[in-house]
Amino acid sequence: MTLTEGKFHQVRKMVRAAGHPCVRLVRTSIENLLLGNLRPGEVREMSEPEFFGSLNIAYTG
Numbered sequence: 275m276t277l278t279e280g281k282f283h284q285v286r287k288m289v290r291a292a293g294h295p296c297v298r299l300v301r302t303s304i305e306n307l308l309l310g311n312l313r314p315g316e317v318r319e320m321s322e323p324e325f326f327g328s329l330n331i332a333y334t335g
Contacts, residue, residue, distance in 0.1 A: 305329045 275285060289296040302309050307328040312318060326333040 275288075277285065285299060286296045305328060307325075320328075322335050323333045
């Protein structure tokens, strides 16, 4: 399921309305920031300009 804009518990409510429990949700991206191959607990360091750029936020630092 892909949403371009989510509201408060929207996915959980939609799945419940279809008669299925939502046990777990996993966010895989925000804007252009993707998890890619990161495993649970793994960290990828990013520079501030790269981080803010991937979220489409102007970096003034």
